[in-house]
Amino acid sequence: MTNETNPPIFHGTTILSVRKNGKVVVAGDGQVSLGNTIFKSNTRKVRRIGDGSVVVGFAGATADAFTLFERLEAKLEQYPKQLTRACVELAKDWRTDRYLRRLEAMMAVVDQDVSLILSGTGDVIEPEDGIIGIGSGGSFALSAARALYDIDGLEAEDVARRSMKIAADICVYTNNNIILESL
Template sequence: MNDTHSAAPWHGTTIVTVRKDGKVVIAGDGQVTMGQTIMKANARKVRPLAKGDVIAGFAGATADAFTLLERLEAKLEQYPGQLMRACVELAKDWRTDRYLRRLEAMMIVADKETTLVLTGTGDVLEPQGGVAAIGSGGNYALAAARALAESDDAADAEAIARRAMQIAAEICVYTNDSIIIESLSA
């Protein structure tokens, strides 16, 4: 898997989630990159699901991510109010279905109680400390969000996520400052 196609999907976005004081936020940048060219600056990679009860952000190949979001919506309809169960069922399908197995994307999903990171390797991970990030600038956003969450008691989840995304955009060339935010309160 050293070809350009398999490496390309991971270089195009940053998604971060912060859970604090009964609120969960998922923020994502809007940049879509093909090689060294910015194809779009205001893509929407964060969106509500399940009639607004779940929020999700994705990184990776866009068509693959939309396919996974559709499958997750179906699982959420099948298991209403059970985010963990819906995600585990999606992860099982993702690993065993011949078509889904080839999809290259990652997702962060959250409802009022739970935040999960889903990967194509079958992982359904609950982040430590209510902070997680994915994508090319994910490590920068994760480090910034963790530091901000620990150092600024006055900052709310949205302010932390927004600042973490700004920091990632300053460092990662595949991340911009056109930030989309979705949130849920307990």
């Protein structure tokens, strides 16, 4: 239902990160939905930032995510080669800053050594298995990635692509237009 008090809500993101055999990938679908309508099918939700050694995927409001990308890049300049510290400092700002705390997004942030989930509630979480799934289809992609992870011959990119396809087959807010960045 859409009216003055309940405006249409943008839905749709599946972000998945898989770390395996010395490689890490972040994959994101391209769909944005407004209510029950596909609004856009080729949105780029995964980006390299800084000097290219950090990959970020976002779920949530696009303008909010771009604001957070910029803030994270600034933190990485302030704390070079210290992704965890930069993310903790961003999470502190995100939670306490009057403007930032209204931003609605989650981020999967990775470099060669660490994978992190950032949220507006101040969370900076490093998953114990190196797999992250966020967004509307994130739990589907995460489940698929965990099931596929131990299959011999599947590398991080293979696991991510297959898992994203499974998520797209289940979640109506996820499509098969996958962008994948690898380190």
